Amino acid sequence: MAGRYREIFAKSFKKQVDDDLFSFLIVDSVNDRTSHYEEMWSHAKQRGFEVYVADVKADVGVCAGRNVHSRSEEEIRRLKDGWEATPAHFNRLDLATHVKGAGSDGGDEIENVEMELEDAGNEAPAADDKNDDDDDEVVSAVR
Numbered sequence: 001m002a003g004r005y006r007e008i009f010a011k012s013f014k015k016q017v018d019d020d021l022f023s024f025l026i027v028d029s030v031n032d033r034t035s036h037y038e039e040m041w042s043h044a045k046q047r048g049f050e051v052y053v054a055d056v057k058a059d060v061g062v063c064a065g066r067n068v069h070s071r072s073e074e075e076i077r078r079l080k081d082g083w084e085a086t087p088a089h090f091n092r093l094d095l096a097t098h099v100k101g102a103g104s105d106g107g108d109e110i111e112n113v114e115m116e117l118e119d120a121g122n123e124a125p126a127a128d129d130k131n132d133d134d135d136d137e138v139v140s141a142v143r
Contacts, residue, residue, distance in 0.1 A: 006036060013040045017047050025049070033084050041090065052093035053086045 009029065016025055025044070031037040037053075044051050060080055064073040086092065 010040055014043050017044050017049065030079065032079050032082060034087060050091065052091045054093040054095045055086060056095060 013025070013027060016022060027037065027040060029036075041051050041053070060073060060077050063076045063080075064071070067076065
């Protein structure tokens with residue numbers, strides 16, 4: 001995610017928290033560095049939200065096949081290789097049971113999910129930014 005996009009993204013998130021319209025927020029974006037989401041985490045915590053961080057782990061080839069942002073497999077591999085671990089003091093959310101079914105062999109893994117968003121009239125960054133998000137990390141804020 002480009003620097004300017006990240007600034008707008010964080011500003012939009014903070015506005016959502018401050019407007020107090022939602023009791024649950026999900027940030028779904030590539031946050032390969034703690035510094036990419038730490039400010040949002042702190043802002044939500046200071047305003048009474050319980051914040052969880054979930055890492056979504058997948059094979060580079062699977063990510064490349066599912067990616068809709070025209071990232072090369074090499075770009076995805078570099079992201080994975082340089083991924084910064086989530087700090088231990090952050091609440092962690094394990095999404096493994098939501099990504100794979102109850103079967104231990106993973107045979108009923110979800111292949112792909114398409115989602116559409118309603119336009120809420122909020123100023124948001126352009127969705128076609130090549131570096132915006134890839135479902136790699138989710139920061140959830142729950143009040």
